[in-house]
Amino acid sequence: MGTSQRFGTTAVEQAEAVIIEQYPRLVRLAYVTLPGTSGRHARVLLAHRAVQRALPHTGGGGPGVDGPGGPDSPGAPLEDVRVRVLRASLARAGRTRAALARLSWPPAPPFVWGLRLWPPAGGIDEAARLLAGASAPVRAAFVLHRLDGLPEESVVRLLRAAGAADPADAVREAVAVPVGDPGDAGDTADPDAGPRAGEALLRALRNPEFDASVVSARPTDLLRRRRRARAVWAATAALAVVGGVLAAHTASRVPDTRPLAGPVAAGALDPARLVRAPAEAWADTARVDFTAWPARGGRTADRALLARALGTWAARPREVPVTAAPGTPTDPPARPPRLLYAGDSDGRAVVLLLDADRVVRYAEAAEGPRARELAFARTDESGVTTAAALRLGRTGTTARYLLAPWIAKAGTRDLTRAGDPAKPLDVSADGVTAPTAVPRAAGACDTWPALELTSSARIVEKHAFVLADLGALTPVHLTYTPLPTGPGAVPARQPREATGTAARAAWAPVACRLRELPGAGVRAVNIWDFADSELPDGGGRAVWSCTRASGWAGPGDVLVQLRPPSGPPQDVARARATAACGRFGQHLLAGARWRSPAGRWYQLAAGSREVTGITATGAVRAESKGRSLVAPAGARGAAVRLTGRLASGAGITALDGAAGGRD
Known part of the structure; x- marks a missing residue:
């Protein structure tokens, strides 16, 4: 069934009735299938958009009545609506990348002024987290088979009609999903997770009283919204301030730059508004990640350096090289980011900033804004180990790292020599390591240096772990x-x-x-x-x-x-x-x-x-x-x-x- 097919008036009315009757289940299908990289707010809006736009267009003929097999049979209105919802969700997840490439612009999520929406705790969001590592067709197959109860052959037919590649493989993977099993092989497992919890989740999602379209709503930052309104009247002045910051050093001016996002971005570029965590926040929180890092370094009070870092991030001069991990946005911050570090390291001034689920490293020559560079890394769902270190910079065959405040002991180990003990690594009061060897990217490999870090007993007892530098920020x-x-x-x-x-x-x-x-x-x-x-x-x-x-x-x-x-x-x-x-x-x-x-x-x-x-x-x-x-x-x-x-x-x-x- 192609997307251009027209439907008779009766078929459209039946499709509308199906959407209204099955709305929570269709929203659940779209939400779980959509990629988690969109964020929960955008994911909720996109899920409702996909379902509401599944209503076919009127025209001359087309499917109109249920087949002999009922609403789930081939050609029935419910199947057609499901295919349309799947096609929209898979396209957003990248499965129909070729179709999107033919559009002049990608589909944008709906806009809701003044509210942030997300699913309540558990339920649909828990199912989405369970399937975060699976592909979009597998997520869709999980909902259709494990939650909606469709036979495997029906799920294969729906996915094939929606344009999914290898629908049979997707169904097999969905059947094999171990509900309630521990986390991914790369992470420390949650000891409280188990099959009984997973089965309880499935029962809750299958409960006819469960409504996947119910969301929680909270206002956005009210003070920030007020500041935005005021900023509209002061847009010219705000842009002039930002322009002055970028032009503070003549050597760094570049005539061809990307434009700022306007007065909304200007409010986020004030160094005085940078968020700073208390020094001991990491020892008194259940969220031990980058949000618990205090601001460290000898130049945390250097407003000029911080302003240049924020301004370069926002303006993105074309002469400034930018590196980013796959899937990491590089757009300017929408709110004041969190300051993690500002200081000098091996002849470079380095600023580390945290903005939601990404870390940004700005570096320039220590004496001024020359040889600037930006690097972005993902940090979503980071924890004690994956938020334990950030690379400050590299000089030749060595690098320095900024360690998390919960690291009590640091050392280096050669992975190729199993019997050699770890060697102690000096760490400054600010958490910066002494220069340590990094692996060679080419040539003979007779050694592979790695960091061996030990967490403070204040958060976990006798916990040591190993990190390897593969050339990225994290x-x-x-x-x-x-x-x-x-x-x-x-x-x-x-x-x-x-x-x-x-x-x-x-x-x-x-x-x-x-x-x-x-x-x-x-x-x-x-x-x-x-x-x-x-x-x-x-x-x-x-x-x-x-x-x-x-x-x-x-x-x-x-x-x-x-x-x-x-x-x-x-x-x-x-x-x-x-x-x-x-x-x-x-x-x-x-x-x-x-x-x-x-x-x-x-x-x-x-x-x-x-x-x-x-x-x-x-x-x-x-x-x-x-x-x-x-x-x-x-x-x-x-x-x-x-x-x-x-x-x-x-x-x-x-x-x-x-x-x-x-x-």
Whole structure:
């Protein structure tokens, strides 16, 4: 059904009735499918917009009555409305990027003056958070199948009609979503989360009394709105002040700059209005993230420096290089940002600012506004580890970092040397580290320096963790998930900090592969040892691992390797932008050809904890019960297809670059 199809008057009236009757369910479908990067306020408005614009246009003919299968049958008004809602939501999520590219401007959310809207705690917003790491079609399939109760084949049909790619795969991933399981492999799991809580959420969402279209409303900043109104009358003066700040140093003036956002932005560019957290706020809050950082550095009172930083951010002169992590907006602040740091570091003046879910670093020559630069990084849902450090700057092969105020001890460690202890790292009273080595981006890799930080006992006891510098403003959190504790479908092991003996041993042969990652978009990297198996011909016991680099935007890249008892690991499979080896990809099967010490070739395969059997077809025909398979193979690498059976009875295919999946 194309978007240009016209409908008869009767069909339009029936579609209107369906929208009114099913409005909460349709809003829920749109809200969960839409990307979380829009923010809850914009997401609510876009969800209502998608549903209200699902009313078809009148014309000559078109669907008009329910099919024999009822309102959910093919061609019925409810199905058509769902397709229209899905098409709008998936387009916003980027699935129909080609269609959006043909428009002269992207669709904007509706505007509500003076109010901020968001879903109440729990309910629809909790479902959206549960599925934050999944793709938009998977989120949509979860709502349609798990919440609305549609059969899988109906969901596939709806997604295909809405233009989703690989709708069958999306449905399989939605069915496999482990409701209530712990967090992503790159983050520390919440010990209070569990299957019972997830099932309670599903029951609440399925409750006919639950209304997904109910929202909470609060006014925006009333004083700021008053200041905006006054600023309209003083627009000329405000712009003149900002222009004067930008022109304070003749050497920094650039005739071709991007325009300011007007008097609204001018109010946010006053250094006197920068937000500053109390020095001890981090020790007396349940939100231990960048919002708890106090303003530090020797130039926090330097109004001229702070004004230049804010003015450069707002005006964006074209000579100023700008770097930003994927999905990070670089637009000027809409309100006064939070000051984290202002000081000199290795001949550069550096200002760090926090604006909602992003950190901005402004740097210039210490003696004035020359060689300026801006860098933006995402910080949404950061915590004790992911908000523990920011890079101040780099000089040659070393860098300095500003550490969180809750860091009690700092050191450095060489990831490639598992047995070496951490070396102490000096930290100033302002939280700035001494220069420390950073990994080389090219050339031989015989060392990989990393930070090992320890949190203060005032917030968590005996907690050390490891961060790696991949060249971005925010270092990457490294974790490790050990092998299952026993045979069968035992409970999943949770990611832990990469500080123990087993974790260091797992990271040593993999550390240099970190240079293959795009550091600006990576939030955390976890090594998951998902299986081990005995190698034939006396080869010893090998470990199968999956290294997942989780991005701030949700998707991640994975590398599956086979680690023999001696020698380098063998690459088995890779996949990009996948849920595999994370919260929504906890079932894994992988295989590789391996040559034994006796010179014979074998087909090896292994699966994660719930795999109960493996079958090989094609060039190798073999079957095994359990989580591993060993079978003789020819010297030539002819195609072999591996399938596995889970304890639930479902099937799974081997990861092969397309991420694998259920049969």
